[in-house]
Amino acid sequence: MQYTVVIEKGESSYGAFVPDLPGCIAAGKSKKEALDLIKEAIEFHIEGLKEEGEIIPTPHCEFAHVKVNAA
Numbered sequence: 001m002q003y004t005v006v007i008e009k010g011e012s013s014y015g016a017f018v019p020d021l022p023g024c025i026a027a028g029k030s031k032k033e034a035l036d037l038i039k040e041a042i043e044f045h046i047e048g049l050k051e052e053g054e055i056i057p058t059p060h061c062e063f064a065h066v067k068v069n070a071a
Contacts, residue, residue: 004061005038007031019061021045 008015010027014034018024024045028034049056 001059003042003059004063005035006063007034018042018045020057020059 003018003020005016005018008017009031013027013029014031015027016025016034016038018038018041021042024038024041026034026037026041028037046056
């Protein structure tokens with residue numbers, strides 16, 4: 001299964017979150033670390049949903065880059 005992950009660069013770290021899994025977040029000192037940690041967070045999040053008998057959300061979010069004119 002693949003989930004869309006959004007990465008945000010902060011002043012001193014990177015944050016990551018998964019739109020399809022509300023509350024599933026991670027932060028790391030580098031982009032790679034944030035991605036490694038969000039992968040673990042997704043797996044942990046899904047484990048918790050299974051233990052609670054909840055439905056595992058099917059990935060449905062997509063992303064796109066849109067170029068705009070900004071003067």
